[in-house]
Amino acid sequence: MSDTDDPQPGLSRRGLLGFLGAGAVGVGAVAAGAAATTTRSPSFAAPAGQSTSAAQSGAAAIYPFHGEHQSGIVTPAQDRLHFAAFDVSDVTRAELQELLQDWSYAASRMMAGLSAGDLGAVGGAYDAPPDDTGEALDLPPAGLTITFGFGPSLFDERFGLASRRPAALVDLPHFPGDALVENLTGGDLCIQACSDDPQVAVHAIRNLSRIAFGRASLRWSQLGFGRTSSTTRAQVTPRNLFGFKDGTANLRAEDTALVDTHVWADGDDWMTGGSYLVARKIRMTIETWDRTSLREQETVVGRTKGDGAPLSGGGEFTEPDFSATGRDDAPLIAETSHVRLAHPSMNNGATLLRRGYNFVDGNDELGRLNAGLFFICFQADPRTQFVPVQLSLARHDAMNEYLRHVGSGIFAVPPGATQDSYVGAGLFA
Template sequence: MTVSRRRVLGMTGAGVALAGAGVAAGVGIDRFGQDAPAHAATDLVGFHGEHQAGIVTPTQENLHFAALDVTTKDRAKLAKLLHTWTDAARRMTAGQEVTPGGAVSGAAAAPPGDTGEALDLPASSLTLTIGFGPSLFDGRFGLAGKRPAALVDLPVFPKDKLDPARSGGDLCIQACANDPQVAVHAVRNLVRLGFGVTEVRWSQLGFGRSSSTSRTQMTPRNLFGFKDGTNNVKAEDADLVRDQVWATEADGQRWMAGGSYLVARRIRMHIETWDRETLQGQEQIIGRTKGTGAPLGQAQEFDQVDLHVRGEGGVPAVAEDAHIRLASSETLNGAKILRRGYNFVDGSDGVGHLEAGLFFIAFNRDPRKQFIPMQNALSSKDAMMEYVQHTGSAIFAVPPGVREGGYWGDGLF
């Protein structure tokens, strides 16, 4: 039995789920005062905890990502909005309306307190994750001295063709859910609550996760038809997550301890060109077999990549310009990232090609040591760059999780 917003209005996010990727059970009261039966609330992800949900949480099937600009210069208004957003996020991730009975039971002469498109839908493992962009730390809010050193402005990498209208932002909201309407509802309502303080700079819908963040999940395929993210950092790799994902106080800013850094890249995939490439050519470009996902020179998907194995004539099985070679931790002096990307198809480009690709999201402890060196190598040497183009770019500091009674970014403000 799933949990709908009509049947859990008496619950709170902390009372119905474990922090992070856990599950729980509970009894709720629906908005007409009737007892909801006890059940296993397997579609709820806990909101409170040391880290924000939506990072190591098992990746859901759908995404709505929004970057926003702050339109006020009033620090108090911004802090108040973050508090308001947090309260709304607690409710929505618990399968509730933004305000009790907000969609249909409020004053008839006033706008509803909830837009209503998620009524009767289950929580769908909704997670909401917030981040702060470099531009938030300018002179408007007195935060310049609290900008983390790792929150650098991303460089323009070779072959980038960035659209300013798809890049940057003072704030970001990442909504992930197994129902796309639940994710869209969450972002829509946070944007609505921000009227007069924030406005949307750009947004992106994503479907079909392109990575796994747990060993309980199968490796998905991207729009090139290949398994994507086989070697991704997994939630179960506790030491690796600690070292490669979570920032610490020793990294320079106390308020970021337990947080991470989110890099978002909108990657257009020239799928029509790719579809004319031979199977052998595709596999050499990626460095894996298309069927099993095994690294070239190996038998199974999760076999260790061996960059030194040789094929016929002594030629490396994994080419020097293969994607998995250039992105490997061996090539990058041990650096890894936690990927959490999604496929997208945004109509056509007006000249007969699908506007399709990968909305790449990565979490890492320090982009200067992890994402940036990786992308420098890929953008300058990767054979796959002939078939992709990066059109959007952004970076955000993702603060730690919210404690009971706290709000997003309270350590910063």
């Protein structure tokens, strides 16, 4: 990936206007120069990215919005997430396109550290509401990435997109044990906003939701903290709320050949260079987990809790040896352990780029923390990656006793946009 380089200003409104034709945008022409000067943060306009949180996750301060692929996929996982799924309102195909254009425009600005709108939180008319909500004033973007996706329901008859639905954008099957909640499931559109600063991620979703009012409305959303995966080798492996390192065997950005094979969709349609995102809100019954012996915990996971080494031996990054046996010839890594069932060698080589986050949404009515893992993965084709892996886990994983899948979504994540276009343009071509 080349998206770690120069900071760049947001897409100019004029550039987009030029592409769209002036009539398509309901805002008066604004000079590009004015937009570029409406930075949120003077301190950020100087050499950026010195925030300590950025240093923690290994994320750079600024990622470019435009490029071959969308950002927020192989980008080093930032520490915070705000994910949102939307239902598109009763609008026309042209209005849907317009929404996507407006989203791309605002996203490109916010990722660059600019206000969502051209005028900003304090730069507009005194008698008008500001076009940026303001809570990110003075904050650097802290590695903000904004990633857009399209759910299966977008491809119904409403917008004439049925024939453009990618075969890989399947409806996820019912997995054994699923306890999905309707209002945590599905969506026509999704936005994944990640940053090392939670307020910046929330600011992004808030402003994009505001821009969408009347055209799309929030269906469900999720805050996440403590990235549970590393997506580059420079990042240490973080821990999930079970207290175990999570994502040791994750795909890494540096493994470009593997990423090309397993993450980026190929073919010659509008999804080339895109990817498929599966999100699962997985509630962990941490109270019962915490009352489980260390032996049981390690047996369930298949790794040591301290170092994250596979129980067959070695260190964290030693390949698990599933044939290794211990006393009574029992496998050292149990048949029903998570690491065994999720391993590519047990799934016809299927592997995923995981990009999940921990969550704690207060507590439930029984006084238990409503906590768990907001699992996000990217892949070239869910039919051969997430679906078979999850089916195997749902059938056999000893961890299921402590898990409950309550939310779910699958989205086609289109390729990145060029400078003069917007994310998803290919779908309407």
